[in-house]
Amino acid sequence: MPQRCDVVVLLSGTGGNLQAMIDSLHERASPARICAVISNRADAFGLERAARAGIATHVLDHTAYEGREAFDAALIQAIDAFQPALVVLAGFMRILTPGFVRHYHGRLLNIHPSLLPLYKGLHTHQRVLDAGDAEHGCSVHFVTEELDGGPLVVQAVVSVELHDTPATLAQKVHAREHLIYPLAIRWFAEGRLTLDEHGASLDGEPLGPSGHLIRY
Structure with a gap:
């Protein structure tokens, strides 16, 4: 087993992905361990999920800071x-x-x-329907200074059906998020996932522009 990999999770809301991580790490022996959950909102339900799992929590209210730089400096600390x-x-x-x-x-x-790189930003499910796309999904990526940019790690693809609405697409996509995010964390914790000047690699092989693609 590789050396333990401590993970800090940042969230602002309900913590659905956090719960999937907690459940996945509990079910499968993994070197990854969520050591803390930090939120900018004291009412985020994700904090309660963390507390139930015995994970340390911390609240940092962004409205108490003058500007993004001051908040991010405190967040880093x-x-x-x-x-x-x-x-x-x-x-x-x-x-x-x-x-x-x-x-x-x-x-x-x-x-x-x-x-990604399709539909950066908000309202992705509605935008997919408006465009008439046959496929939708979710992407895990390394974060860079480009919003929703950065080298892709893994993507999950779902089919868009004629009866789908933004709500049903959101449900499908969330289910896939709960599978691929813990997977990416496991890869990182096991030392299999890395980022260098050439991009993201898995087991020493470049992942390419689409990352590791999974179809459900």
Whole structure:
């Protein structure tokens, strides 16, 4: 078993992906261990999920800081107190400053509800329907200074059916998020997933522009 990999999760909401991580790490022996959950909202239900699982929690209210730089500097201090090997964004509704992203270069992951590079930003399910796409999905990627950019790690593809609505697509995509995010964390914790100047690699092989593609 590889050396333990401590993970800090950042979230702002219900913590659905956090729960999937907790469940996955509990069910399968993994070197990854969520050592803390940090939120910018004291009412985030994800904090309760963490507390139930015996995970340390911390709240950092962004409204108490003057500007993004001040908040991110405090956030870095809060994260680094736990000395994590990996930082995971799980519905953290803040645009991160370049300094924050550079500080965690190569050890900062995010998940986005689209098949990146398609549909960066918000309202992805409606945009997929408006475009008449046959496929939709979600993407785990390393975070860079580009919003919803950064080298792709793994993508899950789902079919778009004629009866689908934004709500049904969201349900499908969330189910896939709960599978591929714990998978990416496991790869990182096992030392299989890395980022260097050439991009993301899995088991020493470049992942390419689409990452590892999984169809359900």
